[in-house]
Amino acid sequence: MNTTTETTTTMRQYSAAIALVSGLYSLVSTTSGSGMMGSNSGLLMAALGIVVIVHGVVLLTPYANQLGNASGPLMIGYSLLMLLNQALVGATGSMNWGMDGGIQGGMDGSMGNGMSDSMGSTTAGMGWDLGMVALAVLMLISGVIMTRRHNTNSGM
Secondary structure, three states, X not given: OOHHHHHHHHHHHHHHHHHHHHHHHHHHHHHOOOOHHHOHHHHHHHHHHHHHHHHHHHHOOOOHHHHHHHHHHHHXXXXXXXXXXXXXXXXXXXXXXXXXXXXXXXXXXXXXXXXXXXXXXXXXXXXXXXXHHHHHHHHHHHHHHHHHHHHOOOOO
């Protein structure tokens, strides 16, 4: 095996590992007891988790060649969606955001979605998932590396 092929195989394995761990974390965290699955944010993360897992599996097969130069930008896209979702959840404290850009629920204090502080105002009961943010940043870096490798014609 030549050096380019060895680098390609190693990079695919690392990228696949990052995709599999990120996708599994996304899927498990949305389907665990946190109740996030019924929210817009949870549904997005569950669907994205499945897509990322499939991408990770494909990277370990000969079908990865059919992805060509798209694999790096796809990883970047996945990571940006994960980070945007976490930013929305972190900034609003809500897991439900409407198609019109408005926030639905999570800030009204009802049904355990929020907590009242001593002043009687409602604060968010849910914030950033720092594990998801860390994995999304790692996936972003992986996607950038994959994209740069393709652009320098050293192979992926």
